[in-house]
Amino acid sequence: MLEARNITVKRGAKALLADASLMIASGRLTAIIGPNGAGKSTLLRVMAGELRPTEGAVLLDGDDISHISVARLATRRSVVTQSTSLSFPFTVLEVVMLGATVPGFGVRDTEAATVARQALRAVGLHAFEARMLHELSGGEKQRVHIARALCQLDTLPRQPGETAALLLDEPTASLDLKHQSDVLALIKKQAQSGRAILLVIHDLNLAAAFADDVVLMADGRIVGHGTPDDILNEDLLSHTFGCRLQIVSSGEGRRVILPAAIARRLGTGAATQ
């Protein structure tokens, strides 16, 4: 279990996060949604141990993460950031293997390569392992970094009962529709296999379709936390995002969240619930 307890982050006089508390449990996919500048990525960075909060603490299985060495922390949580760029020509397989070979827990290269290949297969890039990373498209690169994060959790040694958390900051931002749903299905499977997943995501429909829990943020505060049905309602979302949102029925009981202006243009305004 990864828990943020009363986190406040200040930059000068401005509070990027104000008294945010959040618990993510093993086996569940928690999605953070909210408008730009709401503090979603900041909260993720704090929970990753990358950013020290001004006040509050992050606990991993009850231990304050500022007291856990970065190497031990790496065995229990991995992170996919919004944009990771490499300055030197690595092959795809080499990048994924970094997940296992950098922390230095004595993972042999041959073992790392085996796990890295499995991770690449999971993101559908097994045929690309010998290609240079910089030759890949933005979406392919993003999937390589997801594979690296998986390889990190799959190889490094953990004690029984320790949480393995995967934190992803908008992993679908540069992906096309097919790969958006493929990647989220993969992440969902990770949750189902017992990992604690924290996902920052802009697409409300993807959050509705895949998340077990949804956290709604605005102005550095958590303004809603619950199941997708609890949080994804028109009034709460419209108020938080500052624009009229409509939940539109797409048949067979399925619903889609759209800004009202777009729903009108599509001529589906009449089908509102």
Next chain:
Amino acid sequence: MTTFDSKLAWAGATVRPSRGKVFLALAALLLTVAVLSLAIGPTGISLQALPRAFEASLGFTTDAAAARDRLVLIDLRLPRTLLAAFVGAALATSGAMMQGLFRNPLADPGLIGVSSGAALFAISAIVLGHGIAAPIVAPLGIYALPIAAFFGGLLTTIILVVIASRHGELAVGTLLLAGIAVGAFAASISGVIVYVSDDRELRDLTLWQMGSLSGASWQKVSAVTPFAVVLALLVPRLARGLNGFLLGEAEAMHLGVDTERTKRLVIAATAAAVGASVAVAGVIGFVGLVVPHVMRLIAGPDHRAVLPGSAVLGAALVIVADIVARMIVRPAELPIGIVLAFIGAPVFLHLVLRRGVRGLE
């Protein structure tokens, strides 16, 4: 469709040679050029004289020819070869470490002013060592110069990191440009110190400056030996951390790298390597730029290959450059920096042109 994709993907495959084979080839190269360096010289004494030279140095023979062979092979060429190897290994490794830390292949201690800062402190130690700094410099003996140069390199690097840091991120463009300014500033102060020094100090300075590798001696070899030992123990431990840095500082932390510790150790190791080599051979540019670049082309960017590989290849390159420097205009000698710039400048231009302006970002 999948098969087509697969074929397409494999068509652009990059296959790297195994690390073991690369190291073996490099070791063979280093051994060959080291033997050549012992065998070649303006006096024309060849390796066949080596057994006799050893006999002379152990006192088994007092033959005049043997004594001459001993002087040339054991007292001149051998320390010179060892120093060339140390300087090449130190400069190439420090270039590789800086490029990894700053995530830019253009970061070279010579280019960003670290060598000039080290030289300034070495010059100060020579000049002030006779005067106000004598109580500090005198007890350090042969280690005074490398230690002074180490602190000069360290101070320069810290100044550059402070100048180029913004919100915890290092702006590499600023770093490179500030490095040129800091290097020029250090060189100008060095100039002033040379100008105000008296005759005796000036003689020492001139000896040091023109020294490069022609002033090699066993005394200089022993002065850098502690640095070589510390670096040989420390540098391999930094490889994994630097691999993490290639993804970015935050990502390195996510991967389990103690980023602050790695940064501090890399900066200290670089300053020690550059300081010691500047102290014995003056400012030599381009080795730290060219060698890691070639190593990455051969073995890929993994620092577990790049750091040791650069050390061996750098040693071999400087030994070869030194052979060229002492043979091409014999009996005179070309400064080794000229030989290396002749190779290094085109490689630097190639890197700049290939990366474009983006390389500075």
